[in-house]
Amino acid sequence: MKRWLPYPLLTAALVAMWLLLTESVALGSLLMGGVLATVAVWGFAALDPPGGRLKRPRAAVALAALVMGDVARSNLAVVKIILNPRKTERVSGFLHIPLDMRAPYGLATLACIITATPGTIWVEYNSANNTILLHILDLVDESTWIDTIKGRYEKRLMEIFE
Amino acid sequence: MTHLADLPVWAAIPVALLLLLGASLALIGSIGFVRLRSFYERVHAPTLGTTMGIGSVLLASMLCFTVLQSRLVLHEILIAVFMIVTTPITLMLLARAALYRDRSEGSDDVPAAPPVQTGAPSAQDTAPPV
Numbered sequence: 001m002k003r004w005l006p007y008p009l010l011t012a013a014l015v016a017m018w019l020l021l022t023e024s025v026a027l028g029s030l031l032m033g034g035v036l037a038t039v040a041v042w043g044f045a046a047l048d049p050p051g052g053r054l055k056r057p058r059a060a061v062a063l064a065a066l067v068m069g070d071v072a073r074s075n076l077a078v079v080k081i082i083l084n085p086r087k088t089e090r091v092s093g094f095l096h097i098p099l100d101m102r103a104p105y106g107l108a109t110l111a112c113i114i115t116a117t118p119g120t121i122w123v124e125y126n127s128a129n130n131t132i133l134l135h136i137l138d139l140v141d142e143s144t145w146i147d148t149i150k151g152r153y154e155k156r157l158m159e160i161f162e
Numbered sequence: 163m164t165h166l167a168d169l170p171v172w173a174a175i176p177v178a179l180l181l182l183l184g185a186s187l188a189l190i191g192s193i194g195f196v197r198l199r200s201f202y203e204r205v206h207a208p209t210l211g212t213t214m215g216i217g218s219v220l221l222a223s224m225l226c227f228t229v230l231q232s233r234l235v236l237h238e239i240l241i242a243v244f245m246i247v248t249t250p251i252t253l254m255l256l257a258r259a260a261l262y263r264d265r266s267e268g269s270d271d272v273p274a275a276p277p278v279q280t281g282a283p284s285a286q287d288t289a290p291p292v
Contacts, residue, residue: 020237075187075214078206082194092203094273115250118209121202122250123257133273135257137198137206 004038006045009054011037050104056160063156070152071117078118081138093139094123097146099130101154106161113153120145166226173229177222184218187211200271201260205253212249217242 005011018033019025054060081090101107111122114134124133136145169177187210194207220238227235264272 017240017243020240023235023237071213075210078194078210079187079190082190082197082207082210092200094202096273111254112246112250115253116209116213116246118213119206121205121257122254123261135202135205137203 005041007041010044011041014040052103052105052161054160055162059156059160063153063160066152066156067113067117074118074120078137081119091139092135092137095134095136095139095142095145097132097134097149099132099150099154101158101162102130103158103161106157109161110149110153110157114149166230169226169230173225177226180218180222180225184215184222187215187218191215202257205257205260209249209253212245216245 014037015030015033018036019029022029022033084090099107099110101110107125110132111125114120114122119137121135122132123135125131126133134145134149139145191207191210194210195204198204198207220242224235224238261272265275
């Protein structure tokens with residue numbers, strides 16, 4: 001079983017993707033999706049990806065909802081910054097943040113969250129001292145940003161992936 | 163697109179508002195390209211269009227075609243997933259390329275390279291498995 005179906009969750013997600021693409025749940029598309037997903041997952045396993053798995057799917061759903069709310073709020077914040085007619089003393093700049101998380105999928109997810117949120121972008125990861133470098137559009141208070149990234153996202157990601 | 167006249171008013175109004183919101187966010191993001199000062203600031207601008215902008219347009223599309231075809235149209239979710247997974251990679255690539263160039267030019271505006279350089283590609287270069 002392990003040999004034929006190394007990543008059951010990924011296989012299920014690929015089948016779901018195929019069903020959405022073909023917009024049918026007929027037996028034919030289910031079979032086709034199943035075959036394609038199985039072969040694709042063999043290809044993924046051949047890449048020898050790093051280990052690690054989703055330990056708390058429910059926490060992941062909660063995190064996704066949280067991130068969606070944050071993305072909407074940062075959208076409005078960045079709109080305000082762009083449309084602000086006066087070039088005020090807004091400071092943008094780089095910020096180093098030390099991390100405690102080492103899980104590779106957790107780091108990848110954190111990178112996606114930070115970069116997808118308007119106003120922050122992930123620039124660099126230093127694996128030697130586990131520090132990330134961000135660029136932040138509205139760098140009012142460095143400690144607030146560090147608290148946000150570490151307390152709001154990293155803590156939850158560590159629960160999910162570590 | 164010929165059946166749009168069949169769309170009832172209760173659906174047409176939210177669809178129009180969502181489309182307007184998405185288009186405005188994409189426009190404001192593009193204005194940001196002109197107004198923001200440095201490359202690193204400008205990288206932030208297009209994320210408006212790629213997050214809530216595309217999200218609103220996809221919601222409008224789902225609502226419109228679900229009502230018109232009287233069944234759920236969900237493959238917009240796929241577009242959203244693909245956007246979420248691919249745009250951060252593009253943006254990170256651009257930001258890192260700019261940082262690399264600025265460092266090799268010895269610019270003072272960017273933080274110096276970390277003292278311990280690891281040659282191996284690190285975790286942030288890897289897309290999460292989908």
